[in-house]
Amino acid sequence: MAPTPVRHPEAAALLRDYYVEVADRYRLLHLGRRSTVAELDRELTADPADDLVPPHGLFILGRFNGDPVACVGLRALGHDVVELTRVFVRRRWRGIGGGRHLLTAAETAATALGATRVVLDTRLDLVEARALYRRNGYVEIPAYNTSDYAEVWYGKSLSCP
Secondary structure, eight states, rough: OOOOTTEEEEEEHOOOOOOHHHHHHHHHHHHOOOOOOOHHHHHHHHOOOOOOOOTTTEEEEEEEEEEEEEEEEEEOSSEEEEEEEEEEEEETTTSSSSSHHHHHHHHHHHTTTTEEEEEEEOOOHHHHHHHHHHHTTOOEOOOOOTTTTEEEEEEEOOOOO
């Protein structure tokens, strides 16, 4: 796991894969179809992740045998709260502990940013992600944002070293 600029080609490819998956799942569920390339391009442009950079954020790339297979973004919401975003493990590498390692790396980075609490939002249909969060100590919390796609919110207190 290593911090990586969101504009780096490997990071950009992972972010696109993330968007393809979450957008397709949403559109298949609600519209009965997959996303078009134009829709994905428009959404990536509208939500560029440019704020996931120090000192108020970070983008972490996870590798398996040297290949980029996972990512997570951190965004400072206040002096001691960090939001996780764009949590993603490519399908081929799921089920072998990568998600847990990704969350551990994100929580370590959040602590280094001065956070004592991590929050995130997700959708109800992303059941695998929700199970990952619950298995790793995240609990449902009240809504902290009004994102159009947020349906459930999680939080976790970080242990002080």
